[in-house]
Amino acid sequence: MSSPATSSPATSPPAGSAAAVPRGRVDACPGALQTHTAADGELARVRVPGGLLTSAQLRVLAAAARDLGDGALELTSRGNLQLRGLAPEAAPELGRRLAAAGLLPSESHERVRNVLASALTGRSGGHLDVRPWVAAFDAGLCADPALAALPGRFLATLDDGRGDVTGLGGDVGLLALDPDTVALTLAGVDSGLRATPADAVDLALAATRAFLAERAAQGGTAWRLAELPDGPARVAARLPGPRAAPVPLPPAAVTGPVGAEVQADGRTALAGVVPLGRLTAAQADLLASLADEVQLTPWRSVVVPDLDEHRVDDAAVDLHRTGVVLDADSPWLRVTACAGRPGCARSLADVRADAATAVTSGALPAGGARQHWAGCERRCGRPRGDVVDVVATPAGYRVNCGRTPLPPTPR
Incomplete structure (x- = not known):
């Protein structure tokens, strides 16, 4: 490891993390075509709605990682993929490959296709199969020119009733309450709006449009629905449809099936x-x-x-x-990390290498509790829920064993 870990009490959330703080800049979330310049080259993020990939598409991505990037694909907390170490001129070639593989159905919408779906849906568990929802929601999203204006951090969650993705911070979500009834969730709460499985995607798309309308009415700077004052209630009020008493929603799942x-x-x-x-x-x-x-x-x-x-x-x-x-x-199920060095210029350490050493040597801090290793105080990629922060500082790693109520930075 770079240096010894030390412990510290919980810290307050960094300034600007509160939902009520207005955004002063346009969301610049990277995409497959709009790449981000990192310390190790360009970074491209490929949206994979529902996390569903054919074997042919996966082979295309593997070849692109070899030919254009650093030889690997990064899995993100939204079920998407990233390629790192791209040359500045590689984006057009990557775009051509993705389009040919069916991974880029709309150049104008490619950054906003953030859709999570229940793991194993249609194969094991759940009230219904949400894979048709994934395809229909993605097609509806891409077919509406207005929805290209969604922020790149907008997220939809499609939950088949097992409750695995509903708690993961979706701006708009569908949760099957039983085989015949679907709840619309907004910014992590039950809106009370209900639909049949056949009508659910139309309701989710209507809620997505309502988010943009409410965002424009409030100034047009928010990246997420939760950042709008009374956002869920105001968006729900814009929507027609049957309503029921809201129900408690399942919390964020710590792990998926293994x-x-x-x-x-x-x-x-x-x-x-x-x-x-x-x-x-x-x-x-x-x-x-x-x-x-x-x-x-x-x-x-x-x-x-x-x-x-x-x-x-x-x-x-x-x-x-x-x-x-x-x-x-x-222990790998309990350890996450940001990119760290050499990929991030802000990072003070090669956190991935240090975290891997801690796992393989049995030297994880905090008794091996669920933990996130970060190269700086931003703590990018931090998952939801109770997480021990292992943060690189100029003097070594600081281990924060308190419950720090920081919002995660999605990737």
Whole structure:
């Protein structure tokens, strides 16, 4: 590690983190075409609605990481992917490859296609299959020119009733309460609006348009619905439809499924965590060889579904051999990190290397509690919920074991 860790009490949220503080600049969230200049080159973020990728698309992404980037794909807390280390002139070629693979259906909307879906939906658990919702919501989003004006941090959550993604901070969300009833959620609360499964996507799209309308009415600077004063109530008031008494919503899930899960059709899905979210091109190619479709999750894990019984053991061995974690008790499920050095100029340490050393040596601070390693006080990528902060300082790492009510910085 760079230097010893020290402990400190909880700190207050940094200035400007409160929802009521107006945004003074346009959201500049990177995309596949609008890249961000980092210390290690250009960074591109590829939106993957619902985290759903075909094997062919995954192979295209793996090849792009090899040919254009640093050889790896980063899994984000929104089930998207990032490519790092791109040359400044690489963006047009990346765009051509993504478009040919069906990963760039709309150049004007590519930064706003942030859609989370329940893991294993349609295969195991839940009241219904939300994969059709993913496709319909994404198509409706891209078909409306006005929705290209959404901030790049806008997030939709489509939850099949298991409650795994509803608590992850969606601006607009759908939660199946039973096989016939869907609740519209707004900024993490139940709006009281209800729909049938067939009408749910139309309601979510209407709420998305209502967010833009309310944002414009209040000055047009907010990046998230929660930043608008009385935002959820004002957006709900703009929408027609049946209403019911709001119900409590499930909290944010700490982890997703890990290991083998028997599907409703008798086949098996393998869910594996990718340590610190860094998926090598070789790992991506392996995943593409195992199934026709994979799902990325917001817990920086990958679901490989539809495995016949005779293939499960071999697939698990291959995934484990390449470093994908299938053990629900592994410390890797409790450790996240920002990019750190050399990718981020703000970082004071190579936090990924230091976190990996702590895991492999059994020297995680705070007794191995759920923790986020960060190269500076911004704590980018910090997950929701109770998390120990391990923050690099000029004097070493500071371990904050208190409950710091900081909002996460999504990636």
